[in-house]
Amino acid sequence: MDFLSYLPFDLPHPALLLAGVLEGTVLAAVLALTALGLSIVFGIMRVVNVAHGEFYMLGAVLAWFVTTWVAAVTGGPPWLGFAVALVIAPLVVGAIAAATDWLVLKRLNYDPEATIVATIGILYIIQQLALTFYGPYARPVEAPFDFRVATPYFGYSGYKLVVVGAAIALMLVVWLVLTRTRIGLVMRATQYDRETAQAFGIPVDKVYAGVFALGAGLAAIGAVLIVPIRQADYLMGGDPLLLSFIVVILGGLGSLRGTLVAALFIGLADGLISTIYDATLAKILATLLVAMVLVFRPQGLFGARAA
Amino acid sequence: MAADEITRGTNRRTLLKGAAAIGAVAAGSQLLPGAARFAQAQSSAPIKVGFQVHRTGIGAAYGRWYDRTTKAAAKLINENGGINGRPVEIIAEDDGTDPKRGAEVIEKFANKHECDVAFGTLFSHVVIGSAPRAGELKLPYFVVSEGHHVASGMLNRYTLQPGITDVKSQVQSMAPWVADNLGKKVTMIYPDFAFGHDHRDYFSEAIERQGGNVIAKIAVPPRETSFFKYLPKIPKDTEVLYHVMVGPGVLTFVKEMGEYFGDDRPEIFGFIDSLEAVDIASPGLEFLEGSHFWEGYPRYAGPNQSEHDKFYRAAVGVDDNGASLSDPKDISTYAHMFGCWETLHILKAGMEAADYKGPKDRQALIEAVENMDVFPESQAHPQGSKLFNGRTHQAFAHQHISKVEGGKLVPVHKTSIFDTYYEDEVDYTKMSF
Known part of the structure; x- marks a missing residue:
């Protein structure tokens, strides 16, 4: 390793590198799941959903309600409440999203500018409702199980590693649904050409409601997975929204492959930069990168140029 | 009929x-x-006290308990005849734990509610953002904030902190005990805003006077939700890890610290701020057993509980474990909230000394409080006796160090008031109104 001493800079300590990679991977996994929802909604519906972060927050808050309720009613172990939350939270959030689509977005004819303003309004409505009914406090949800993984330098939460695995599995499922099932085919047809799809008898309204629900549900699942690590509070939707936008713009709006690659890149970069240098620097660089991409490659790294 | x-x-x-x-x-x-x-x-009209409170934002847990303590103190004062025979009315406004909103709330107190004084809030950035507006509006502003910004001379003649000690006092009285009992090579983790900077600056100075030094300073943004990434920056030769954290993520912070260290941890000295409103016996905090905390006022009622503490606990609705009487899971911010109780009693004493009748007597009220020097331990001052320095507008009091034993905090050391004293950095009494 002597040759390393000739480098013009000090290599970071391996403990820092390892911690950065681990934290980055966890962030990337959850981010991919959240950004995927945003990306699918934009890709198929051409709606920029500014309220996406609030669906994420709702997932976490519902997880708290469900786990608390299950623990109070059954007195069961933490994993039972968590498992119930993992099913109920995305379903409820998806239903709320479908209702939002029917009540608001559909009436605006999915006009791109109008839906941006409308989803900003929805963001505040959801946030203030959460403040009213859940309160301003951060509340913990107990992890379904916890074990400590010892590395040579420090210990790490085993649950966080499970979260990575769960996120990968979920993304595989989404990919299979979109590419291998009839529902996925219908969705892709709607994305490709809305009017023709309608002419061929595809119930575009229902597809849109379903897609919006799917996008919100993915954010909610991401939140349920993360809440034992982070706690639930009514303002937690801001950061994931910003990061999801960064990921989706970077990867190319509507490109699922781009979203995944960008999530991995942003997650790892954030983990490494904030561990080795500074958390604020990581955010600055990510935002700068987005600005550069918008200037030099506005369609994103994997996006197709608009015709 | x-x-x-x-x-x-x-x-x-x-x-x-x-x-x-x-x-x-x-x-x-x-x-x-x-x-x-x-x-x-x-x-007969009530004395209107504008209560600036963190109902939302990162200080919400403190706000909940500041609110309960303030209401209990106002109720007691009113039961005992109010102030100068007039009832006290608390007019609460949410500052959102936000400096800009804080200044707006001060304006509302002065212009809309026509309050006699403003009172309340904790987070240092809100106080620093609000105090200049209180000074401009000539509205006495009694803060319960802990920051050194009052006594440092940064604020103005209208801002006073008579009911709670500041961070400079707290940390300088802790440093000798930390150096003698835990170690001299210290790594600090603190929130990256005024309050955390007070910890960083004054503890570093204080531990150096004890022959120790701070070998790493790790600043964490106050809205951070994930803390693991900061922990590998703790140097291996750290003898004492000094932590103070605020905001909604405190429980996550301490849990992640436990995952990081496991059984192989340095000595840990924390400010209870890192676990205010959180149960010490929460899952994941077992590693804290044997570690130490600063407490402004011990959360658990021990065998030496004073009659005043007993009375105060009952009045606010707190049990012997520092939790709400109605919900044992609702843990109080016991180390800080007594400041609201004591400040309201000082306000009463000040208004009575100044024969306060209305806003035209605001200057007389401030002068009356500036003339105070000792607050003996009493029902009005259950945390203990205090010295008040009218020139710097700042109180000085006993501090406590507690050890975690069996998932509870057990007091092991109590400083003298003089351990917290430092030389004046300002003389507000020389400033014009």
């Missing part, structure tokens, strides 16, 4: 007499009736 008739009759008669009287004097002066009504109202 008969009684009603009489009352109605009396009212009508009184009204007629009043009208006649007004008619008589109104000929002489248009102003007099108005002035007479005001004087009458003043004698």
Whole structure:
């Protein structure tokens, strides 16, 4: 390793590198799941959903309600409440999203500018409702199980590693649904050409409601997975929204492959930069990168140029 | 029915007499009736205390308990005859734990609610954002904030902190004990805003005076939700890890610290801020056993509990474990919230000393408080006796160090008040109003 001493800079300590990679991977996994929802909604519906972060927050808050309720009613172990939350939270959030689509977005004819303003309004409505009914406090949800993984330098939460695995599995499922099932085919047809799809008898309204629900549900699942690590509070939707936008713009709006690659890149970069240098620097660089991409490659790294 | 008739009759008669009287004097002066009504109202009208409170934002847990403590203190004061015979009315406004909103709330107190004084809030950035506006509006502003910004001279003559010690006092009284009992090579983790910077600057100075030094300073943004990434920056030769954290993520912070260290941890010295409103016996905090905390006021009622503490706990609704009487999972911010109780009692004493009648006596109120020097331990000061320095507008008090034993905090050391004293950095009494 002597040759390393000739480098013009000090290599970071391996403990820092390892911690950065681990934290980055966890962030990337959850981010991919959240950004995927945003990306699918934009890709198929051409709606920029500014309220996406609030669906994420709702997932976490519902997880708290469900786990608390299950623990109070059954007195069961933490994993039972968590498992119930993992099913109920995305379903409820998806239903709320479908209702939002029917009540608001559909009436605006999915006009791109109008839906941006409308989803900003929805963001505040959801946030203030959460403040009213859940309160301003951060509340913990107990992890379904916890074990400590010892590395040579420090210990790490085993649950966080499970979260990575769960996120990968979920993304595989989404990919299979979109590419291998009839529902996925219908969705892709709607994305490709809305009017023709309608002419061929595809119930575009229902597809849109379903897609919006799917996008919100993915954010909610991401939140349920993360809440034992982070706690639930009514303002937690801001950061994931910003990061999801960064990921989706970077990867190319509507490109699922781009979203995944960008999530991995942003997650790892954030983990490494904030561990080795500074958390604020990581955010600055990510935002700068987005600005550069918008200037030099506005369609994103994997996006197709608009015709 | 008969009684009603009489009352109605009396009212009508009184009204007629009043009208006649007004008619008589109104000929002489248009102003007099108005002035007479005001004087009458003043004698019984409530004293309005604008209460700036963190209902939302990162300070919400503190706000909940500051609110309960303030209400309990106001109730007690009113039961005992109020201030100068007038009832106290608490007018609460949410500052969102946000400096800009804080300044707006101060304006509302002065202009909309016509409060006599403003009072309350904790987070240093809110106080620093609000105090200049209070000074401009000439509204006395009694803060319960802990920051050194009052005594440092950064603020103004209208801002006072008589009910709680500041961070500079707290950390300099901790440093000798930390150096003697835990170690001299210290790594600090603190939130990256005024409050955390006070910890960083004054503890570093204080531990150096003890022959120790701070080998790493790790600043964490106050809205951070994930803390693991900061922990690998702790140097391996750290003897004492000094942590102080605020905001909604505190429990996550301490849990991640436990995952990081496991059984192989340095000595840990924390400010209870890192676990205010959080149960020490929460899952994941077992590793804290044997570690130490600063406490402004011990959360658990020990065998030496004073009668004043007993009274105060019952009045606010806190059990012997520092939790709400109605919900044992609702943990208080016991180390800080006593400041609201004590400050309201000082406000009462100050207004009575100044014979406070209305906003024109605000300067007299401030001068009366500036003239105070000792607050003996009492029902009004359950945390213990305090010295008050009128020149710097800052109180000094005993501090406590507790050890985590069996998932509870057990006091092991109590500093003297003089351990917290430092030389004046400002003389507000020389500033004009």
